[in-house]
Amino acid sequence: MVGNSLVETEQGRIEHLRSLVSECLDEARRQGASGAEAGMSVNFGLSVSVRLGDVETVEHHRSQAVGVTVYFGQRKGSASSTDLGYPALRETVAAACRIARYAAEDPCAGLPEPELLAREFPDLDVYHPWDIGAEQAIEIALSCENAARAVSPLISNSEGAQLDTFKGVRVLGNTAGFLHGMANSRHSLSCSVLGQQGESMQRDDWWTVARAAEDLERPEDVGRKAAERTLRRLGGRSISTRECPVIFAADVAGGLLGHFIAAIRGGNLYRKSSFLIDSLGQTIFPPFVQIHEQPHLKRALGSTAYDAEGVATHARHLVRDGVLQSYVLSTYSARKLGLTTTGNAGGVHNLTIDPGDLDLPALLRRMNTGLLVTETLGQGVNIVTGDYSRGAAGFWVQGGEIQYPVEEITIAGNLRDMFRGMLAVGNDVDFRGNTRSGSILIDRMTVAGN
Amino acid sequence: MSNDPLALAQTTILESAELAARDLDRVMGTLISSKVDDADLYLQQGRYESWTLEDGIVKEGSYSIDQGAGLRAVAGEKTGFAYTDEIALPSLLEAAKNARAITRSGQQGRWAIAPRRPRQPLYRPIDPLPSLSEQQKIELLRRLDAEARRLDSRVEQVIVSLAGGSSTVLVLGRDGVLHGDVRPLVRMNVSVIVQEKGRREQGSAGGGARSDYRYFTEEDRASGYVREAVRQALVNLEATESPAGTMTVVLGSGWPGVLLHEAIGHGLEGDFNRKGTSAFTGRIGEAVASPLCTVVDDGTLPERRGSLTIDDEGTPSQRTVLIENGVLRGYMQDKLNARLMGVAPTGNGRRESYAYLPMPRMTNTYMLPGTHTPDEIIRSVRRGLYAKNFSGGQVDITSGKFVFSASEAYLIEDGKLIRPVKGATLIGNGPDVLTRVSMVGNDLELDSGVGTCGKDGQSVPVGVGQPTLRVDGLTVGGTRV
Numbered sequence: 026m027v028g029n030s031l032v033e034t035e036q037g038r039i040e041h042l043r044s045l046v047s048e049c050l051d052e053a054r055r056q057g058a059s060g061a062e063a064g065m066s067v068n069f070g071l072s073v074s075v076r077l078g079d080v081e082t083v084e085h086h087r088s089q090a091v092g093v094t095v096y097f098g099q100r101k102g103s104a105s106s107t108d109l110g111y112p113a114l115r116e117t118v119a120a121a122c123r124i125a126r127y128a129a130e131d132p133c134a135g136l137p138e139p140e141l142l143a144r145e146f147p148d149l150d151v152y153h154p155w156d157i158g159a160e161q162a163i164e165i166a167l168s169c170e171n172a173a174r175a176v177s178p179l180i181s182n183s184e185g186a187q188l189d190t191f192k193g194v195r196v197l198g199n200t201a202g203f204l205h206g207m208a209n210s211r212h213s214l215s216c217s218v219l220g221q222q223g224e225s226m227q228r229d230d231w232w233t234v235a236r237a238a239e240d241l242e243r244p245e246d247v248g249r250k251a252a253e254r255t256l257r258r259l260g261g262r263s264i265s266t267r268e269c270p271v272i273f274a275a276d277v278a279g280g281l282l283g284h285f286i287a288a289i290r291g292g293n294l295y296r297k298s299s300f301l302i303d304s305l306g307q308t309i310f311p312p313f314v315q316i317h318e319q320p321h322l323k324r325a326l327g328s329t330a331y332d333a334e335g336v337a338t339h340a341r342h343l344v345r346d347g348v349l350q351s352y353v354l355s356t357y358s359a360r361k362l363g364l365t366t367t368g369n370a371g372g373v374h375n376l377t378i379d380p381g382d383l384d385l386p387a388l389l390r391r392m393n394t395g396l397l398v399t400e401t402l403g404q405g406v407n408i409v410t411g412d413y414s415r416g417a418a419g420f421w422v423q424g425g426e427i428q429y430p431v432e433e434i435t436i437a438g439n440l441r442d443m444f445r446g447m448l449a450v451g452n453d454v455d456f457r458g459n460t461r462s463g464s465i466l467i468d469r470m471t472v473a474g475n
Numbered sequence: 476m477s478n479d480p481l482a483l484a485q486t487t488i489l490e491s492a493e494l495a496a497r498d499l500d501r502v503m504g505t506l507i508s509s510k511v512d513d514a515d516l517y518l519q520q521g522r523y524e525s526w527t528l529e530d531g532i533v534k535e536g537s538y539s540i541d542q543g544a545g546l547r548a549v550a551g552e553k554t555g556f557a558y559t560d561e562i563a564l565p566s567l568l569e570a571a572k573n574a575r576a577i578t579r580s581g582q583q584g585r586w587a588i589a590p591r592r593p594r595q596p597l598y599r600p601i602d603p604l605p606s607l608s609e610q611q612k613i614e615l616l617r618r619l620d621a622e623a624r625r626l627d628s629r630v631e632q633v634i635v636s637l638a639g640g641s642s643t644v645l646v647l648g649r650d651g652v653l654h655g656d657v658r659p660l661v662r663m664n665v666s667v668i669v670q671e672k673g674r675r676e677q678g679s680a681g682g683g684a685r686s687d688y689r690y691f692t693e694e695d696r697a698s699g700y701v702r703e704a705v706r707q708a709l710v711n712l713e714a715t716e717s718p719a720g721t722m723t724v725v726l727g728s729g730w731p732g733v734l735l736h737e738a739i740g741h742g743l744e745g746d747f748n749r750k751g752t753s754a755f756t757g758r759i760g761e762a763v764a765s766p767l768c769t770v771v772d773d774g775t776l777p778e779r780r781g782s783l784t785i786d787d788e789g790t791p792s793q794r795t796v797l798i799e800n801g802v803l804r805g806y807m808q809d810k811l812n813a814r815l816m817g818v819a820p821t822g823n824g825r826r827e828s829y830a831y832l833p834m835p836r837m838t839n840t841y842m843l844p845g846t847h848t849p850d851e852i853i854r855s856v857r858r859g860l861y862a863k864n865f866s867g868g869q870v871d872i873t874s875g876k877f878v879f880s881a882s883e884a885y886l887i888e889d890g891k892l893i894r895p896v897k898g899a900t901l902i903g904n905g906p907d908v909l910t911r912v913s914m915v916g917n918d919l920e921l922d923s924g925v926g927t928c929g930k931d932g933q934s935v936p937v938g939v940g941q942p943t944l945r946v947d948g949l950t951v952g953g954t955r956v
Contacts, residue, residue: 076552076750085557085573088543088830103537107560113540120538124524127609129532159576182751219752219873226754228873261874266720266956296529296632297668297675403869403878405900405952409668409677412898414717414952416869416878433876435900435952437719473719473902473952 035152035194038067039206042196045091045109050200052118053095058125060096060136060200061118062334065089065109068193073162075170076185083159086191095121096135100128133360136334139201141356141366143331143338150323152208153237154192162188165214165244172248173218179259180252184217184228190238203335211326212238216251222259229254234457236324254399257420261432263474264421270395271436271470272388274419275453277401279460282316284440285309286373287408289349291358300411300441301349308347310444313381316344320374327459333371341367343376373459380452380463388451388464390425396472397422398436411440417472434474443467480600480784484655487643488518488542492562499647502564505571506548507649513549513810514575515788516647518562519829523640524604528616528633545829548575549811558830594791596784597777598685600657603639606687612637615692619701623667626705629712631675632668637661639688646789654789660684660780660936662925663691665700669708676897678708682923683936685778700923707864707883714897717884717953723859724901724949725852725887729920730864732939735770736840736928737868737877738905739763743797743805744823744835744930745812747872754875754906755803763803764909767845770798772807774822774838780924781839781938788824788833795821797840798909809835827933837928841940845915849943852914854890860899860951861885861892875905878952900952908946916943 042065053061070086091114092105102125106117170186189212196206215232231250233242273281293299301309310316320338322328331337334356342350354362355370383391402416414437420427451463489495499516507514520542527535544567545558555577557570607615616635623633639661646654664681680703684690691697726734739755747753755763764770774783774792783792788810796804808816809824812835825836853861861884868879881899885892921940928937 080553080577082554082556082832083577084555084832085570086830087557087559087570089560101535103535105537105539107541107543117540123609124536124538127533127613128535129613131532131534134534184750184752226873228752228871258874263950268956296634297670298632298677402871402876402902403880403900404867405878405880405898407677407898409675410897414880414898414900414954416876416900416902416952418874418876432874433902433904433950435719435878435902435950437717437898437900437952437954439954471719471952471954471956473950475721475950 035208038194039196039208042067042194043204043206045114046196046198046204049093049114049118050198052115053093053122054200056118056122057097058095058122059098062094062136062199063091064195064197065091066193066195068191070189070191071157071159071162072187072189073159073166074185074187075163075166077183078167078171080163081185091117093117093121095125097125099130099132099134100125101131101134102128133357136199136201137336137356137366141337142201142203142335146205146330147321149321149328149330151210151236151328153210155190155210155212155238157190169214169216169244169248172245173216173252176249176252177256179220179222179256180218181221182219184219186214186216186248189213197335199335205331210236212241214241214244214247216248218251218255220255220259225259225261227255227258227261229258234326236326240324258418258430261418261430263433264431264472265475266473268469268471270392271467272392272395272397273465274397274399275451275455275462275464277398278462278465279455279458280401281465282376282378282460282462284406284408285444286353286376288440289352291352291354291362293408294352295358295361298409300409304349305352307349309349310344310347311447312347314344314347314447315342315379317342317377318373318375319377322375325375327375329374332368336366336368336370338368338374375459375461377461378450380454381450383449383451385451385453385464388449388466389422389427391449392422392466393425394423396431397427413438413440413443434472436470436472438470443470478600480596480657481653481655483600483657484643484645488520488562488645494562494564498564502567502571503647505568506546506575508575510550511548512551512814514649515547517545517787517829518645519543519642521640521642522602522604523638525636525638526612526616528620528635531620533613533616541828543829544570546570546574547832548577550577552815553577554832556832594784597775597782598659601659601687602641603659603661603687606689612688615697619665619697622698622701623665623705626702627669627709629669629671630667630705631670634666636664644787646787648789652789654785656785658685659687661686661688661690663697663700665704667704667708669712671712674712676708676711678704678706678711680704680707681925683780684924685780685782710883710895711897714895716955717896717899718886718951718955719953721948721950723856724946724951725856725859725861726944726946727863728916728918728941728943730922730939731862732841732922732941733865733868733879735842735941736837736937736939737870737879738903738908739770739797740772740837740840741870742872742875742905743807745806745808745816746835748806749812749816753872758803759805761803762801763906764798764801765912766801767915768798768801768909768912769843770840771796771843772823772837772840776839779839779921779938780926780936783838786822786824787826790820790822790824792822792838807835807837809833825935827935831933834931836930836935837937839921839938839940841919841921842942844917844919844942847914847916849916849918852916852943852945853887853892855914855945856887857889859887861887862899862901870905876902877905878902896953898953902950902952908949911947912944913947914945918942
């Protein structure tokens with residue numbers, strides 16, 4: 026067993042993992058592989074949760090993992106383990122090699138083209154460990170939950186507040202000459218409370234996440250927002266079945282963009298499992314829509330200089346003036362489609378849709394009468410056909426003003442029509458996740474209710 | 476070779492880590508102190524593999540080993556938890572110190588392990604991976620691909636996956652009893668895309684069990700998944716827009732029991748009810764369903780995907796009556812919530828792995844059969860929807876609102892199935908939906924072994940089931956007003 030806890034500094038840990046990754050690649054060659062890739066990570070974390078003014082859980086995390094992919098010509102095999110000791114690493118490589126010997130020849134299988142691998146590694150400022158003990162973490166979580174419970178006597182119960190802090194290192198290498206490691210950190214604080222008014226019991230939450238603790242929202246603000254979001258749902262009711270315009274609030278609008286990304290992902294395209302097959306160069310959105318990837322933003326959650334295969338990432342447009350410019354491809358899916366990888370093995374990096382001029386109140390006025398959706402529920406999205414039908418909750422809007430909370434309804438349409446029917450993107454951008462979007466107004470959907 | 480899961484688990488985990496019983500004593504002694512109400516040490520080793528066929532070739536496979544230990548100390552409602560991927564004495568002692576810090580006491584407890592023979596296992600303590608040779612696994616996948624393409628010329632894409640594994644666990648509780656279990660699990664899935672005149676639709680089917688890979692070749696099961704996936708995809712080629720609005724809905728037998736899981740089951744988990752955050756809180760003894768409905772959670776069904784000989788806290792699984800003739804009877808409990816609510820644990824304490832804390836989770840949740848034939852039920856509906864199969868669902872346990880999405884549904888008019896419809900999502904209120912059940916079929920069926928339930932970021936295998944049901948007045952979310 027290799028004791029990683031002996032290696033104290035992040036740089037030391039990276040050096041240590043670099044040597045283990047190199048050892049894995051050498052071992053793969055010794056076992057007959059013509060090519061190999063190996064990734065390793067070690068993570069440390071602390072999670073505390075409090076509920077009703079008292080500590081509920083304190084969790085100490087310490088995890089590690091290794092993943093190996095080997096190629097015997099164009100036969101591929103993969104294996105992974107949570108044991109980074111030398112005997113286990115040899116076994117993991119052997120398991121991958123054994124599978125590769127049984128796998129079929131696949132002309133598209135193999136490592137990325139060497140010239141596409143990242144050579145430059147800008148400092149993305151994503152490593153800001155938070156030296157915090159359980160006591161201090163509990164204090165922060167308590168002040169968050171206390172703020173939520175103090176908002177109104179209608180806040181009747183709590184699921185609590187939770188603070189998480191993680192730091193870790195990750196090293197990736199392959200036999201095409203790539204070997205790089207980086208350290209990163211991630212901290213988050215969330216709060217969820219219940220409200221009761223008559224028969225209606227509701228819960229909602231708010232959360233904040235950042236690479237550096239100082240970029241988190243204040244604990245009191247997180248708690249207050251959680252309470253406000255719960256209170257505004259009290260007295261929710263269904264509405265009658267109808268067609269109407271719909272606004273997806275900023276924190277759920279990212280989901281819509283997620284469906285778009287799923288539909289232009291290489292895996293779904295070459296499997297013909299997407300309603301956007303053969304749509305490169307076509308108009309998918311109205312002309313005002315610009316969607317792009319910004320992988321090198323400082324401190325952002327999705328920032329990285331290279332993808333899961335070591336391919337360099339670049340800032341680029343996916344949609345310009347409503348027209349699809351590029352798919353989202355890995356080396357394998359690109360080869361299947363006769364294209365070049367876009368550096369998206371493992372996903373997109375800081376996906377952004379350019380905001381418009383309107384804030385949410387102005388967007389509500391623009392819609393005038395319709396539904397503001399603040400929560401979606403269930404799967405109900407078929408990427409093959411674009412059919413969309415999900416549970417939803419939100420608010421009925423009339424004369425540009427919120428009238429009352431709405432629940433137990435579904436919203437339905439087809440993603441192709443919904444994308445084409447986008448009327449505006451708000452400037453109320455939710456910067457928290459890997460997808461950055463303002464609220465999105467769509468011309469018409471079917472709302473089913475009582 | 477022993478067939479006793481505990482003996483096997485001790486061999487697999489302790490001997491390979493060169494840990495002796497006295498080492499576990501020392502770890503437990505560090506973990507417990509005078510202020511601890513409960514504590515446990517959970518050791519796990521898992522081996523898993525998967526093979527995927529696509530474009531007519533088995534293009535990749537993967538293998539993984541997952542092992543580690545989770546240590547927990549509980550005082551009142553407070554839980555301290557630490558885990559490590561290294562099953563070795565220094566790592567376990569360090570984790571024990573971290574986990575117990577919550578109890579703010581330095582006193583070391585005295586400790587002695589008392590192994591106990593567990594109940595009769597519900598599945599064989601095996602590793603399913605060698606039950607077929609690699610060549611046989613590949614030939615099976617290729618045969619299914621060929622079968623799918625032979626069934627219909629409109630089949631354009633076929634993806635077949637085969638996955639299996641075994642999780643070996645040792646649980647040492649505060650009572651000093653050492654429990655062990657070896658849990659095999661196999662899963663197969665067939666997914667097809669059909670194409671006609673440029674329109675593409677998908678269909679998928681699969682199954683699984685706590686058994687070995689021969690489960691799929693027995694009783695022609697694998698070929699059955701292929702036929703079902705192709706049939707569903709072809710039905711979807713004919714499907715038109717679903718109506719939107721409130722109507723009578725007939726739910727098919729088997730997997731549509733996901734309705735019970737979402738609408739009822741989660742709301743009856745002990746943690747939500749102890750905390751008072753469930754729409755079912757404090758309603759034991761009240762009528763929450765029509766008198767036709769009796770719903771149970773049963774972890775004791777042999778070889779079922781959701782079954783467990785013992786749960787992840789060492790409690791034997793059981794059959795728990797949740798709703799009896801419409802009346803709410805009980806909740807599903809782990810040890811922590813059972814203790815705090817003053818009831819007995821029900822064998823529902825489950826965790827995704829050593830790296831997560833256990834909590835109350837379902838096993839196999841289903842409704843007992845009634846008296847009507849499925850035909851009678853469909854014939855009784857003047858206008859409505861027959862939802863034969865579903866893709867999945869979700870619930871907000873506080874408001875009680877749930878949704879699930881039909882993957883195969885038909886419009887009913889005058890007691891007959893008129894045409895297939897697509898994109899139908901059902902939404903309703905958990906505490907209310909079963910009160911609207913007006914007919915229960917005599918055709919109870921459990922799902923084919925495909926369910927995975929997610930809660931607080933933890934996934935565990937589960938089963939669901941029900942007979943055909945008629946529900947009066949569910950909201951259907953289609954596109955046609």
